[in-house]
Amino acid sequence: MWKYIIRRLLISIPVLLGITLVIFLLANLMPGDVVDFMMSSEAPMSKDLIPQLRESLGLDQSIPIRYVLWLKELLKGNLGYSYLTYARVGSLIAKRILPTLELMGISLLISVVVGVLLGIITALKQYSLLDYILTVLGFLGRSIPIFFIGMLLIYFFALRIPIFPVAGMITAGANRGITDNIWHLILPLTSLSILRIAEFLRYSRASMLEVLHSDFIWMARSKGLKEKWVIFRHAFGNALIPIITLLGLNIPVLFSGAIIIETVFQWPGLGTLFIFSINQRDYPVLMGLSLILSIIVLLSNLLTDIIYSFVDPRIKYE
Amino acid sequence: MKMKKSLLWIVVVVMSISMIAAFSLYGCKAEEEAAVEEAAAEEEVAEEVAVEEEVAEEAAVEQIYREGYFAGGPRPTFITTSDHRLDITVNEPLVAITWQGGLKELLAESYEMKENGKVWVMHLRKDVKWHDGEDFTADDVVFSYNAYANPEVGSIWASKAASIKGFEDVQNGTAEELTGIKVIDPYTVQIELSNPIPLWIRIEQTYLVIFPEHLLGDIPADELLGNDYWRNRIGTGPFKWIDFKEDQYILLERNEDHYLGAPKLEKLIYQMYAETTTMISALVAGEIDTTAYEGTVISPQEAPNLAEQEHLEIVKMEKGSPAFIILNHDKEWSDVRIRQAIRYAIDVDSMLEAIYPGAKPAYTLLPQEWTHPNDMNTYDYNPEKAKQLLEEAGWSGRTVDFIYYFGDEQSKNLVAAIQQYLGDVGIDIKPRLLEGGAGFNTAENSKDFDMGLVGQGMGLDPSGGEFVIKTGEPRAHGYSNPRIDELLQEGKLLANQEEREPIYQEISKIYNEALPQVPLWYDIRFLGFNKRVVGSAEHYREQKLIYFNMPVYNEIETWYIAE
Numbered sequence: 001m002w003k004y005i006i007r008r009l010l011i012s013i014p015v016l017l018g019i020t021l022v023i024f025l026l027a028n029l030m031p032g033d034v035v036d037f038m039m040s041s042e043a044p045m046s047k048d049l050i051p052q053l054r055e056s057l058g059l060d061q062s063i064p065i066r067y068v069l070w071l072k073e074l075l076k077g078n079l080g081y082s083y084l085t086y087a088r089v090g091s092l093i094a095k096r097i098l099p100t101l102e103l104m105g106i107s108l109l110i111s112v113v114v115g116v117l118l119g120i121i122t123a124l125k126q127y128s129l130l131d132y133i134l135t136v137l138g139f140l141g142r143s144i145p146i147f148f149i150g151m152l153l154i155y156f157f158a159l160r161i162p163i164f165p166v167a168g169m170i171t172a173g174a175n176r177g178i179t180d181n182i183w184h185l186i187l188p189l190t191s192l193s194i195l196r197i198a199e200f201l202r203y204s205r206a207s208m209l210e211v212l213h214s215d216f217i218w219m220a221r222s223k224g225l226k227e228k229w230v231i232f233r234h235a236f237g238n239a240l241i242p243i244i245t246l247l248g249l250n251i252p253v254l255f256s257g258a259i260i261i262e263t264v265f266q267w268p269g270l271g272t273l274f275i276f277s278i279n280q281r282d283y284p285v286l287m288g289l290s291l292i293l294s295i296i297v298l299l300s301n302l303l304t305d306i307i308y309s310f311v312d313p314r315i316k317y318e
Numbered sequence: 319m320k321m322k323k324s325l326l327w328i329v330v331v332v333m334s335i336s337m338i339a340a341f342s343l344y345g346c347k348a349e350e351e352a353a354v355e356e357a358a359a360e361e362e363v364a365e366e367v368a369v370e371e372e373v374a375e376e377a378a379v380e381q382i383y384r385e386g387y388f389a390g391g392p393r394p395t396f397i398t399t400s401d402h403r404l405d406i407t408v409n410e411p412l413v414a415i416t417w418q419g420g421l422k423e424l425l426a427e428s429y430e431m432k433e434n435g436k437v438w439v440m441h442l443r444k445d446v447k448w449h450d451g452e453d454f455t456a457d458d459v460v461f462s463y464n465a466y467a468n469p470e471v472g473s474i475w476a477s478k479a480a481s482i483k484g485f486e487d488v489q490n491g492t493a494e495e496l497t498g499i500k501v502i503d504p505y506t507v508q509i510e511l512s513n514p515i516p517l518w519i520r521i522e523q524t525y526l527v528i529f530p531e532h533l534l535g536d537i538p539a540d541e542l543l544g545n546d547y548w549r550n551r552i553g554t555g556p557f558k559w560i561d562f563k564e565d566q567y568i569l570l571e572r573n574e575d576h577y578l579g580a581p582k583l584e585k586l587i588y589q590m591y592a593e594t595t596t597m598i599s600a601l602v603a604g605e606i607d608t609t610a611y612e613g614t615v616i617s618p619q620e621a622p623n624l625a626e627q628e629h630l631e632i633v634k635m636e637k638g639s640p641a642f643i644i645l646n647h648d649k650e651w652s653d654v655r656i657r658q659a660i661r662y663a664i665d666v667d668s669m670l671e672a673i674y675p676g677a678k679p680a681y682t683l684l685p686q687e688w689t690h691p692n693d694m695n696t697y698d699y700n701p702e703k704a705k706q707l708l709e710e711a712g713w714s715g716r717t718v719d720f721i722y723y724f725g726d727e728q729s730k731n732l733v734a735a736i737q738q739y740l741g742d743v744g745i746d747i748k749p750r751l752l753e754g755g756a757g758f759n760t761a762e763n764s765k766d767f768d769m770g771l772v773g774q775g776m777g778l779d780p781s782g783g784e785f786v787i788k789t790g791e792p793r794a795h796g797y798s799n800p801r802i803d804e805l806l807q808e809g810k811l812l813a814n815q816e817e818r819e820p821i822y823q824e825i826s827k828i829y830n831e832a833l834p835q836v837p838l839w840y841d842i843r844f845l846g847f848n849k850r851v852v853g854s855a856e857h858y859r860e861q862k863l864i865y866f867n868m869p870v871y872n873e874i875e876t877w878y879i880a881e
Contacts, residue, residue: 031752036759050763056472056540085393086544095564151595159603166600172384172567172587263592266389268565272592276390279753 005306012298019294020287024067027278027286033059034083034281057083070287079291080284082277089288092273097255099169100262100269103185104254107192108247114193115200116243122201123208123239124231134201141198150191150264157187167266188265192258196250203246208239241312248304252297379881380584383851384606386597387588388613389565394548395527396466396473399867400612405527406869407570407586408449409553412440412459415524415778417861417872424871425454425528425554435516435813438523442505446577449558452532456501461531463509464488464495470539475867478525481511481518516813521779525868528554556581556875565590581875598846602627607848607879612866616844617728618676630846631855636863637841639775640680643736644835646768647796650714657833658697659707663743664736665699666838673731680837682826683787684780685863688815689822694830704743713744719768720747723758733771763792773841775866780822781810787834797834853877 035053054060058069073080079089122131158166164187165171170180211217212235220230255270262271270289277285309315385403392398395405406414412426423429425446430439446454465471466479467488479485483498498510511518530552537545551559556578557570570586589606591597594615600606602624609615616624616632625632643660645651666679681694722733733749740747747769752758761767774793776782784806785791789798802825809821829837843864847855857872 032760036763052469053472053474056470081544084390085548087549092564154596154599159599162603166603166605167591167596168566168589170563170566172563172569172589264596266565266591266593266596268563272389272565275592280390 001306001309005302008302008305012302015298016291016294020071020291021067023290024070024283024287025063027281027283028063028066030281032281034283035059036281070284074291079288082285083282084280089284092285093270093288093292096268096270096273099267100256100271101254103188103192103262103267103269104258106185107189107196108250108254110189111193111196111200112243112247115197116204116240118197119201119204120208120236120239123205123212126209138198138201141194142202146191146195146258147260147264149194150188150261153187153191154264167264169267188261188267191265192261200243200246204239204243207242208235211235211239214238237311241308244307244311245304248300248307251300251303252293255296256293379879381582381879382585382587383583383854383877383879384587384589385608386600386606386610386615387568387590388610389590389592391590392548392562392568392588394543395529396471396475396543399474402527402867402869403588403611404551404553404568406555406871407557407874408551408555408559409527409529409869410555411524411527411869412442413519413523414869414871415520415865417857417870419778419861419863421520421524422871425459429519431516431519434514435518435811436511436514438509438511438519439502440507440509442507443577444505446554447575448530448532448554449552449573450530450533452530454528454554455504456507457504457531457535458528459507460495460499460501461535462528463499463526465529465534465539465542466526467496468539471542472540475525478522481513481515481522483510483512485512513811515810517779517781517810521781521810524778527869557583557586565592576875578875582878583874586874598624601630601846601848604629604848607851608854609846611845612864614726614843616846617726618674618842618844619728621676621844624844624846629849631849633845633847633855633858634676635843635845635858635861636685637773637775637843638685638778638863638866639773639841640683640685640837641771641773641839641841642680642683642835642837644762644767644770644772644793644795646765647794647834648765649768650716653711654832655707655711656713657836659704659711659713659743660740660745660836661697661833662700662707663704663745664739664836664838666697667699669732669735669739670839673728673735674839677839677842680840682830683776683835683837684783684822684826684829685776685840686780686822688819689780689826691823691827694827701739701743708744715744715746718745718747720749720770721752721758721761721767722749722771723752724773725751729771736771765795771838775864778865778868780818780825781806783825787829794834799828799832799834802828850879850881851877852880 033054034057035050051060058066061069070080079093081088082092085092118134122128122134125131154166158164165184169184171184217230217235220234221227256274259271259275261267262269263275266272273285274289276282277289387403388401391401392404393401395402395409405411410424412424413429414422414424416422425443426440427443428441430441431437432439440459442454442456442459448454463479463482466473467476467482467485469476469489469491476489479496482496484493484496485498487493488496498512500508500510502508515522529547533552534542534545534547549562553559554576556573556576558573559568560571561567561569567590568588570588572581572584572586574580589600591600591610594613597606597609597615598620601609621632621634624630645657651657670677670679679696681696682690684690720733720737722729730751737747737749752761758770762770762772772793774786786793787797787799787802788794788806789800789803805821805825805828809818809825812818812821845858847858849855853873853876861870861872
């Protein structure tokens with residue numbers, strides 16, 4: 001097992017390099033760069049300034065050279081500085097991890113617990129009224145675009161009936177601690193969770209149904225075991241296996257943040273940082289974020305595979 | 319199986335706990351910060367009781383003013399466009415433009431103009447302190463002006479210091495400082511220009527903001543923009559920077575010792591939003607009191623709906639920027655008849671009525687009304703004439719690459735209408751929506767276009783139009799008219815509006831006939847205000863024209879919240 005883990009880790013390094021190279025190339029292929037962005041069409045500006053700015057940011061060098069320079073700095077532990085705000089990339093990211101984790105983490109927790117629970121219930125009560133209602137609701141939850149849900153919630157629960165705040169994470173100038181934070185959290189959390197509950201519901205329902213119809217369950221029932229014992233002891237565990245995969249896939253999302261929801265609700269997380277760095281061609285920030293995310297994806301894939309082998313004895317790694 | 323299952327549960331439980339731990343750690347930190355701030359706030363409350371006794375009625379109402387602000391900022395003044403709010407609330411220039419278009423002496427209590435505008439003597443206020451207690455002196459002025467000019471700092475506003483003697487030397491590295499700036503004594507600075515410009519104090523000086531030499535003077539020039547100062551400014555203005563949460567808000571508090579008197583507002587919060595719809599919702603919900611000043615937030619379609627809200631007032635401002643079609647003069651547009659045909663072919667009045675109500679049609683470049691002669695050609699909609707002109711000029715009938723960058727509904731409709739009108743007379747355009755900023759500017763600067771639709775802020779003064787029509791300027795795109803160049807130069811050297819009127823009117827007339835670009839309409843912008851703020855809407859109503867990219871003095875120290 002350990003050999004397997006080490007092998008996986010070793011392979012990850014060239015994969016990581018490859019990912020950063022591809023992202024760097026793609027980002028630079030986009031037309032325009034940060035200097036073009038800085039020059040607003042609404043501000044008269046001297047054209048001599050453009051090459052000057054480019055030079056000071058190092059943008060006049062060729063793409064391979066810039067990539068190698070970035071790599072060099074990286075090996076020294078320096079993620080670079082934002083082209084636009086000149087802040088350290090590392091600190092930009094660090095400031096926003098907690099808000100994103102908060103939003104995504106709680107959303108994931110709620111979605112898993114509620115989604116799986118509902119999924120199993122509907123599987124047990126297949127073809128009942130509850131099953132139909134939840135299936136339809138799940139379908140709606142997956143189909144409605146997430147920003148629309150967000151804006152609907154803002155309209156109804158922040159404007160029409162002013163219970164919740166429109167946006168933001170805390171009320172400025174009037175810090176009221178945790179309760180204020182939770183109050184701001186509810187609308188974005190709901191928007192996010194609707195989609196993900198639907199997702200987990202669907203998977204766990206399908207998985208549970210499949211398990212319930214398998215041979216060994218039929219065997220357990222014919223042995224005379226109590227129904228509760230059959231469900232919780234035998235069926236449930238096996239049904240959870242695909243859920244683990246889903247959870248594993250969702251870990252990177254914990255960190256990448258829901259870009260759309262964060263933008264709509266002005267939640268200061270990694271998602272908004274991502275979209276800004278792309279729009280503004282802020283390569284250092286973009287590369288820093290991509291690097292960290294890639295590491296998280298690779299690690300969480302590895303973690304998922306390992307947990308898998310514990311949970312399912314049929315899977316063995318050499 | 320039992321062993322493996324419990325391992326799984328352990329992992330799940332550990333993950334959940336770590337998430338909850340992270341959350342509560344953050345929450346604890348927030349509570350800690352809240353406790354510290356409350357303690358600090360309580361101290362201030364005791365001090366403020368004295369001030370608030372003057373405004374007894376308002377003491378009952380929280381004097382907190384919230385302004386909408388675009389996320390992604392704040393950026394250093396030297397490189398920021400369309401965002402100079404902090405440069406009048408926290409920092410200040412020597413003399414600022416006022417909301418009425420006049421001048422207000424701020425850090426300079428008076429100034430003298432000598433040699434018809436070649437030499438300026440600025441007498442600085444003597445009792446001003448920076449927010450950290452240090453004295454404000456002439457050193458700060460020298461430092462700031464040199465920083466604007468220094469190519470290693472890389473300010474995009476260097477052009478505003480370009481008239482000062484010694485600018486070229488600083489730009490090409492042969493000098494470290496502008497020779498034109500001399501310190502006469504700690505509270506007097508003399509600024510000598512390369513040429514006499516009687517309006518310099520108004521058209522260039524008003525853009526230059528003063529920064530603290532004692533904090534920034536020792537920082538290497540190329541690291542100036544990266545310094546943490548920009549995330550925690552120390553200034554001389556009516557409000558002090560207290561707190562900044564990335565992508566959330568900037569919190570300012572009143573500066574008791576400001577030389578114009580302590581502001582009535584206790585706190586000023588710039589609340590950040592990335593989405594304009596969210597900002598508008600916040601305005602309606604009362605979470606902010608005004609929308610962002612220099613950005614497009616409220617569209618002309620939304621404005622009437624918002625105006626119906628009882629607690630809101632919507633003010634229509636002229637953006638001071640014409641929208642015009644730029645033509646790449648390296649391609650086939652050199653025949654003036656073709657350019658005129660374009661203008662005749664578009665029915666601007668109907669288009670505006672249907673799609674952009676409130677905007678006025680434009681017949682020439684400069685937006686200021688006093689620059690418009692009475693006898694301009696209004697190019698009334700005449701497709702037949704357009705076709706005739708095109709035939710005379712031998713228009714090839716080729717397809718034209720047309721770029722634009724405003725992706726909102728209204729702009730798309732406007733472009734679609736233009737396409738229709740031009741198509742009717744035989745000019746077949748293929749519109750290409752480019753990403754604003756990077757995409758569009760790249761295409762424009764590398765001349766990778768045929769025609770395009772842009773809006774260009776002319777700034778406060780018609781001399782700002784230089785950028786668009788002077789020979790060799792980027793936005794002239796190859797057009798050159800020596801007579802216009804002459805007139806532009808003359809106009810800058812005259813002092814008062816009466817003398818300048820004929821010059822700019824002649825420019826407008828030439829432009830109106832030659833149409834180096836095709837002006838279509840003058841853009842408008844809507845600002846939203848919550849009526850409970852006394853002072854904001856009143857000043858903007860009087861201002862009427864948005865002055866871009868400069869700090870505008872509008873007596874914010876007198877504003878207050880009534881209820």
